[in-house]
Amino acid sequence: MSVSGKTAAIIGGGVIGGAWAARFLLNGWDVRLFDPDAEAERKMAEVLGNARHALPMLYETALPAEGTLSHVETIADAVTGVDWIQESVPERLDLKHKVFAEIEAATGVQTPIGSSTSGFKPSELGEGAVNPGRIFVAHPFNPVYLLPLIEVVPGPGADLGVIEKAEGLLRSVGCYPLRVRAEIDAHIADRFLEAVWREALWLVKDGIATTEEIDNAIRYGFGLRWAQMGLFETYRIAGGESGMAHFIAQFGPCLEWPWTKLMDVPELTDDLVKQIADQSDAQSGALSIRELERLRDNNLVAMMRALKGQGAAVGKLIAEHEGTLAKPAADGALVRSVDRIVPVDWTDYNGHMNESRYGQVFSDAADAMMKLVGADTAYIDSGKSYFTVDSRIRYLNETLAGQRIHVDSQVLEGKGKKYRVFHRMKNEAGEELATGEQLMIHVDLTTRSSSVPEASVLENLEALAAAHARLPQPDPSEVL
Amino acid sequence: MSVSGKTAAIIGGGVIGGAWAARFLLNGWDVRLFDPDAEAERKMAEVLGNARHALPMLYETALPAEGTLSHVETIADAVTGVDWIQESVPERLDLKHKVFAEIEAATGVQTPIGSSTSGFKPSELGEGAVNPGRIFVAHPFNPVYLLPLIEVVPGPGADLGVIEKAEGLLRSVGCYPLRVRAEIDAHIADRFLEAVWREALWLVKDGIATTEEIDNAIRYGFGLRWAQMGLFETYRIAGGESGMAHFIAQFGPCLEWPWTKLMDVPELTDDLVKQIADQSDAQSGALSIRELERLRDNNLVAMMRALKGQGAAVGKLIAEHEGTLAKPAADGALVRSVDRIVPVDWTDYNGHMNESRYGQVFSDAADAMMKLVGADTAYIDSGKSYFTVDSRIRYLNETLAGQRIHVDSQVLEGKGKKYRVFHRMKNEAGEELATGEQLMIHVDLTTRSSSVPEASVLENLEALAAAHARLPQPDPSEVL
Numbered sequence: 001m002s003v004s005g006k007t008a009a010i011i012g013g014g015v016i017g018g019a020w021a022a023r024f025l026l027n028g029w030d031v032r033l034f035d036p037d038a039e040a041e042r043k044m045a046e047v048l049g050n051a052r053h054a055l056p057m058l059y060e061t062a063l064p065a066e067g068t069l070s071h072v073e074t075i076a077d078a079v080t081g082v083d084w085i086q087e088s089v090p091e092r093l094d095l096k097h098k099v100f101a102e103i104e105a106a107t108g109v110q111t112p113i114g115s116s117t118s119g120f121k122p123s124e125l126g127e128g129a130v131n132p133g134r135i136f137v138a139h140p141f142n143p144v145y146l147l148p149l150i151e152v153v154p155g156p157g158a159d160l161g162v163i164e165k166a167e168g169l170l171r172s173v174g175c176y177p178l179r180v181r182a183e184i185d186a187h188i189a190d191r192f193l194e195a196v197w198r199e200a201l202w203l204v205k206d207g208i209a210t211t212e213e214i215d216n217a218i219r220y221g222f223g224l225r226w227a228q229m230g231l232f233e234t235y236r237i238a239g240g241e242s243g244m245a246h247f248i249a250q251f252g253p254c255l256e257w258p259w260t261k262l263m264d265v266p267e268l269t270d271d272l273v274k275q276i277a278d279q280s281d282a283q284s285g286a287l288s289i290r291e292l293e294r295l296r297d298n299n300l301v302a303m304m305r306a307l308k309g310q311g312a313a314v315g316k317l318i319a320e321h322e323g324t325l326a327k328p329a330a331d332g333a334l335v336r337s338v339d340r341i342v343p344v345d346w347t348d349y350n351g352h353m354n355e356s357r358y359g360q361v362f363s364d365a366a367d368a369m370m371k372l373v374g375a376d377t378a379y380i381d382s383g384k385s386y387f388t389v390d391s392r393i394r395y396l397n398e399t400l401a402g403q404r405i406h407v408d409s410q411v412l413e414g415k416g417k418k419y420r421v422f423h424r425m426k427n428e429a430g431e432e433l434a435t436g437e438q439l440m441i442h443v444d445l446t447t448r449s450s451s452v453p454e455a456s457v458l459e460n461l462e463a464l465a466a467a468h469a470r471l472p473q474p475d476p477s478e479v480l
Numbered sequence: 481m482s483v484s485g486k487t488a489a490i491i492g493g494g495v496i497g498g499a500w501a502a503r504f505l506l507n508g509w510d511v512r513l514f515d516p517d518a519e520a521e522r523k524m525a526e527v528l529g530n531a532r533h534a535l536p537m538l539y540e541t542a543l544p545a546e547g548t549l550s551h552v553e554t555i556a557d558a559v560t561g562v563d564w565i566q567e568s569v570p571e572r573l574d575l576k577h578k579v580f581a582e583i584e585a586a587t588g589v590q591t592p593i594g595s596s597t598s599g600f601k602p603s604e605l606g607e608g609a610v611n612p613g614r615i616f617v618a619h620p621f622n623p624v625y626l627l628p629l630i631e632v633v634p635g636p637g638a639d640l641g642v643i644e645k646a647e648g649l650l651r652s653v654g655c656y657p658l659r660v661r662a663e664i665d666a667h668i669a670d671r672f673l674e675a676v677w678r679e680a681l682w683l684v685k686d687g688i689a690t691t692e693e694i695d696n697a698i699r700y701g702f703g704l705r706w707a708q709m710g711l712f713e714t715y716r717i718a719g720g721e722s723g724m725a726h727f728i729a730q731f732g733p734c735l736e737w738p739w740t741k742l743m744d745v746p747e748l749t750d751d752l753v754k755q756i757a758d759q760s761d762a763q764s765g766a767l768s769i770r771e772l773e774r775l776r777d778n779n780l781v782a783m784m785r786a787l788k789g790q791g792a793a794v795g796k797l798i799a800e801h802e803g804t805l806a807k808p809a810a811d812g813a814l815v816r817s818v819d820r821i822v823p824v825d826w827t828d829y830n831g832h833m834n835e836s837r838y839g840q841v842f843s844d845a846a847d848a849m850m851k852l853v854g855a856d857t858a859y860i861d862s863g864k865s866y867f868t869v870d871s872r873i874r875y876l877n878e879t880l881a882g883q884r885i886h887v888d889s890q891v892l893e894g895k896g897k898k899y900r901v902f903h904r905m906k907n908e909a910g911e912e913l914a915t916g917e918q919l920m921i922h923v924d925l926t927t928r929s930s931s932v933p934e935a936s937v938l939e940n941l942e943a944l945a946a947a948h949a950r951l952p953q954p955d956p957s958e959v960l
Contacts, residue, residue, distance in 0.1 A: 015720070046770075053882055054777040057823035058784055059802050060844065062884065141701035142718060143773075146780050148797050149701035174801040176700050184688050188697040191683070195675040200711055203671070204759065205752050208664050212763035215710025217668040220656050221621035221629035227707035227783065228793040230695025231680055238622060240495070272685050279684065283692035290526075293623075297534040299792050300626050303707065304538055306786035309825050312779050313708040317628050321654040322539050343537035345789050355846075355868050359839030364540065366835075388835050391873045392960070398928070402533055404542065448878070480872070 002067035003028035004172075009078040009085045011099055013040045015047060016116050017088030019144030021069065022051030024084070026145070027173040028064030033071050034078040041071055051145035055174075058146075075099065076106035084169055086138065088116040096120070097128055104130045112166035114138025114152075118190050121183040122155030133159035136166070137180075139187055148176040151187045219313050228299040232276075233284050237292050244280040248273050302345040333471050337368035337423065338407035347401040358393055358425070362436030365407040365423045370440075373419075373460035375453070384454065386419055386440040392480045397433045404428045407436075412479070414465030416458075417442045417450050422474050435478050482547035483508035484652075489558040489565045491579055493520045495527060496596050497568030499624030501549065502531030504564070506625070507653040508544030513551050514558040521551055531625035535654075538626075555579065556586035564649055566618065568596040576600070577608055584610045592646035594618025594632075598670050601663040602635030613639035616646070617660075619667055628656040631667045699793050708779040712756075713764050717772050725757040782825040813951050817848035817903065818887035827881040838873055838905070842916030845887040845903045850920075853899075853940040855933070864934065866899055866920040872960045877913045884908045887916075892959070894945030896938075897922045897930050902954050915958050 008024040010017050013035035021031045021044065033044060048069070056063050072078045079085050085103060089095050096115065103113060109131040117125065117137055126132025137153035150170050154163045167177040180187055186194065203209050209217065225234045232244075239247025248268065284292060307315030338361055346357040370376070370386050379385070399405060405427055413420035423436040444451040453461065488504040490497050493515035501511045501524065513524060528549070536543050552558045559565050565583055569575055576595065583593060589611040597605065597617055606612025617633035630650055634643045647657040660667055666674065683689045689697065705714045712724075719727025728748065764772060787795030818841055826837040850856070850866050859865070879885060885907055893900035903916040924931040932938065 015718070050773055050777060053774070054781050056821040057781045057882070058788070058798050059805065060820055061802060061805055061807065062819045062821065063805065141705075143777060143780070146777060146784070147701050147704060148794060149697065151697070171801070172804070174798070176696070176797050178693060178696055178700070180688065181693075182686075182688055184686075188683060188689050188694065189701050191679050192676045192698070193702060195679045196672045196711060199671050199675045201748075201752070201756075203668060204756055206662075206664075208660065208662055209668050210763070211712035211756060211759040213658060213661075214668065215712050215763070216656070216658055217629065217631070218672070218706050218710035219708055220658070221627050221669050222673060223703070223706035223708075223710060224627060225621075226698050226703035228699055228703075228787060230698040230703060231676060232691035232695050238495070268681075272681070276681075276684055276691060279691040283690070283695070293530055294533070295790075295792060297530060297623060297626060299787060299790050300623070301534050301537045302786035302790050303783045304626070306782035306825060307708060307779060308538070310775075310779050310782050311829070312775060314628060317656050318538050318654070321651075322541060324652070325539065325541055325543065327541065339542045340540055341536040341542065345786060349791070354840075354843065355871075356836070356840035356843040359843075359873075360834075360836035363834065363836040363839075388875050390875070391835075393839075393871045395868050395870070402537070 002030040003064040004067070006030070006084075006169075007032065007067075007082045009082040010034070010088065011075060011078060011085065011103070012088035012090075012116075013037065013044050013047075014088065015043075015142065016140065016144060017086065018044045018047035019051060019142070020086045020088060020116070020140065022048045022145045023055070023173050023175070025067045025069055026051060026055050026063055028067055029083075029173070030067040031069050032078040032082065033069065034073075034075050035071075044069070044071075047145075050143065054143070055145050075102040079103050079107045079111070082107075082111060084166070085111055085113045086116065087113065091117060091119060093120060093124060096125060100125070100129050100135060110134060110162060112136070112162050112169070114166065116140060119186050121185065122153050122158070123183060126155050126157070131159070133157050134162040136163060137183075137187065138166070138170070138177075139190075140175075141189070148174060149189070150175045150177050151180055151189065152177045153180040153183050153187055155183060220317065224300055224303060224314065225296070227303060229296060232280055233292065234296070236280050236284050237289055237296060240289055243277065245273055245277040248276060298344045301343060305343060305345055333467065334408040334410055335369060335372060336406060337365035337372075337409040338405070338425075340405060342399055342401050342403050342405060344401045351401045353399045353401070353403075355395065358395060358434050358436070359391075361405065361407060361425055362391070362393060362423050362434075362438065363388075365409050365436065366421060366438050366440065369409050369411070369419075369421050373414075373464060374457045379454070379457065380445070383445045384451070385443055385445055387443050388438045389441050390439040390480060392437045394435045394478065395433075396435070397427075397431055399427055399433050405433065410471060410474070411461075411465045411468040412437075412473070413439075414461040417452055419461060422479060435474070437479055439480070482510040483544040484547070486510070486564075486649075487512065487547075487562045489514070489562045491515075491555060491558060491565065491567045491583070492569035492596075493517065493524050493527075494568065495523075495622065496620065496624060497566065498524045498527035499531060499622070500566045500568060500596070500620065502528045502625045503535070503653055503655070505547045505549055506531060506535050506543055508547055509563075509653070510547040511549050512558040512562065513549065514553075514555050515551075524549070524551075527625075530623065534623070535625050555582040559583050559587045559591070562587075562591060564646070565591055565593045566596065567593065571597060571599060573600060573604060576605060580605070580609050580615060590614060590642060592616070592642050592649070594646065596620060599666050601665065602633050602638070603663060606635050606637070611639070613637050614642040616643060617663075617667065618646070618650070618657075619670075620655075621669070628654060629669070630655045630657050631660055631669065632657045633660040633663050633667055635663060700797065704780055704783060704794065705776070707783060709776060712760055713772065714776070716760050716764050717769055717776060720769055723757065724760040725753055728753050728756060778824045781823060785823060785825055813947065814888040814890055815849065815852060816886060817845040817852075817889040818885070818905075820885060822879055822881050822883050822885060824881045831881045833879045833881070833883075835875065838875060838914050838916070839871075841885065841887060841905055842871070842873060842903050842914075842918065843868075845889050845916065846901060846918050846920065849889050849891070849899075849901050853894075853944060854937045859934070859937065860925070863925045864931070865923055865925055867923050868918045869921050870919040870960060872917045874915045874958065875913075876915070877907075877911055879907055879913050885913065890951060890954070891941075891945045891948040892917070892953070893919075894941040897932055899941060902959060915954070917959055919960070 007030040010021045010033045139151040141147040170177045419440040425433045442453045487510040490501045490513045593615045619631040621627040650657045899920040905913045922933045
């Protein structure tokens with residue numbers, strides 16, 4: 001029995017069905033997978049490998065023990081006695097109807113049956129079913145094990161008890177069920193995706209932009225906005241204090257201009273403008289435009305820094321620009337090893353820098369001290385580096401997001417394999433925020449054991465240590 | 481003289497012009513701003529406030545000293561002798577022509593003149609100019625001080641020397657100039673934005689979804705994908721190993737279906753399919769689909785965790801789901817204070833957990849120990865907490881992204897204002913990765929000075945300390 005005590009039946013593996021299976025398994029459900037494809041086990045293993053890598057990383061605590069995956073031979077074997085049935089077979093209505101008939105022949109009439117269909121409406125899916133009321137669209141987004149959105153579309157004769165129970169189960173595995181108010185071809189998101197896809201095809205065909213240029217036009221601009229606020233809240237901010245109705249009034253006339261090749265446009269009646277403005281007020285009216293701007297900017301900064309950490313997308317651009325900025329210089333005899341702003345992703349909800357980020361600042365200071373003696377990226381790539389084996393931080397004062405901080409560093413010991421450094425972190429007013437110390441040992445990255453540095457590094461280190469020995473030393477109470 | 485030695489003229493303040501000014505200023509340029517609006521200084525100060533908060537946070541090093549902002553009375557005062565002229569006046573062609581004429585009367589003919597226009601083509605902007613070749617579209621995206629994308633559209637008679645120089649200047653202030661291959665109404669991104677806007681208006685009008693539901697359909701799903709890869713690279717992955725042409729062949733027929741209200745569609749000739757597939761190969765062909773999947777997933781995990789840190793958008797959903805997961809339980813007498821997976825945003829490019837994240841794990845362990853004695857969120861909200869004043873970390877072994885780690889914690893001292901804890905971090909094999917220690921002092925958050933805890937917390941603390949005193953103690957060499 002799984003941790004959750006629950007079992008899902010997945011009909012149709014592949015990228016979508018396999019990822020559904022992975023989400024259930026990693027949330028402690030057992031899964032029975034039916035897919036007649038001879039390659040089904042291999043495909044499932046690949047998707048599960050990706051999901052095991054990614055999904056647990058979202059959480060600061062371990063997920064439940066993984067459930068058990070069984071590959072079964074028949075639909076009846078898959079669906080008997082389960083809590084959820086998810087259909088992800090190819091987009092042919094006759095095939096889906098055949099699957100639903102087999103499911104109905106094998107199970108009671110109350111188990112929720114979700115369909116991953118992109119295009120079919122639930123009324124179409126339910127044609128000919130004994131109980132069409134428990135067949136609904138549960139449309140996920142790739143990668144299904146990471147993105148939480150599930151468009152839930154009940155049919156006209158839906159059993160709302162089943163639908164609500166289904167939405168609860170989706171939430172329990174970390175999904176976000178978005179109930180679509182009326183069935184419609186392609187639900188909600190795919191309508192946008194298709195509109196953009198059509199427009200993008202025109203741009204390529206007409207030689208305006210390549211596929212890469214189009215992707216860059218999205219991911220270096222509005223894609224980042226949409227990832228955190230979507231369309232309407234973003235435009236609400238653009239409308240400013242005068243509000244959403246004002247924004248629409250400004251933007252409205254453009255709809256009449258020949259900007260896209262996709263020209264069908266609803267008439268912007270007063271009623272429609274009021275409807276949108278009222279919905280936008282209900283959605284975001286609790287916050288002023290200034291507050292929304294700050295939220296947007298903090299979200300963007302955090303996401304852009306996250307991508308910088310991955311060396312990807314917009315983060316790569318920022319890192320390249322950073323490479324052109326002047327490096328902090330030595331300030332007298334001590335080394336100005338860090339000089340920066342405290343970013344929002346380093347702080348608690350009151351804006352104070354988290355304890356753990358003091359450690360990050362001192363770790364960055366140690367990196368700068370390594371570079372200073374020649375243990376730089378090229379040196380590390382050559383197979384040698386320094387590892388910290390012991391460290392101390394004394395926390396003296398607090399600091400806030402947006403504050404500028406700097407670190408002055410001093411070599412306490414630089415001899416053989418040992419490199420011991422001491423740091424004072426200060427704010428712009430010169431107040432000491434913390435002291436830090438690291439004992440670093442030189443290592444051979446191949447064997448991952450200690451070794452003597454290259455001669456040039458050792459020479460730099462000993463010269464720096466000798467110079468710093470002549471400076472005032474920290475008090476014995478400050479060091480390890 | 482500014483740090484960069486450069487000056488920009490900004491014609492038209494407001495949200496867009498003001499943010500252009502802010503980006504130049506924060507990159508060490510002087511800026512002269514012309515805007516006849518009586519509110520111009522107030523508006524500029526607000527935008528600059530936002531930019532000063534956000535832009536410097538993107539970097540791990542300080543930006544150059546901020547340039548000087550001057551509000552000037554005439555266009556001639558603004559543009560004389562500058563390195564860049566940016567026009568951001570309202571979207572009326574006659575007004576823009578008037579501005580360009582005044583600029584041309586005051587400056588030499590080589591200074592780049594960028595226009596922030598969303599809709600006008602450079603050939604329209606340049607009508608009647610003495611040197612239309614240096615007038616081009618430089619279309620930014622809100623918030624201009626953060627998002628790097630600038631659509632650069634030269635007119636048919638453009639001076640390409642000026643354009644290339646302009647692109648270099650844009651890069652020097654952290655922008656990404658995207659050269660548009662041919663002028664077209666609304667350039668590239670706004671064509672997508674308008675197509676989606678039209679479709680969204682239909683959905684609201686037809687009662688399919690509210691503005692908030694539409695935003696959620698974007699930001700909990702494809703918005704996150706687009707923020708890092710855009711459209712074509714995402715679909716390349718969906719096409720799998722069989723490639724982009726295969727994906728289009730699958731998706732193609734949908735274009736004929738009535739999924740959107742926006743129906744104009746280019747014919748998918750073999751030539752167009754080949755053109756897209758070839759461009760996609762050039763863009764992403766160096767990586768296999770498996771590699772692209774891993775990149776996508778790592779980017780998504782990092783961005784989703786960043787939003788979790790902000791308590792915003794998809795991050796709020798993940799935190800809510802995390803709240804339903806079982807908490808680590810006490811393991812015998814020691815406290816299992818942390819039990820988690822090492823996420824990709826905690827590691828270097830070789831996948832090793834960064835030194836500074838050991839500190840984060842121990843900081844999380846200390847938080848768990850605080851909660852255990854009743855110093856939880858409600859207690860902190862009531863105005864009392866513990867602050868770390870001294871800490872030590874001994875680094876013993878390495879660990880990798882994706883590894884499960886846990887921490888067992890022991891109280892060394894729990895009396896009056898003092899709470900001293902010791903931690904052993906281990907991997908699943910039971911190997912010790914590090915030890916950590918914190919001396920925490922109880923503080924009154926109002927005065928931010930030390931104080932005695934509430935009676936209930938003190939009682940819990942003393943009982944726990946007494947129980948842990950009977951357990952084996954760490955070796956003296958392991959502690960401060």
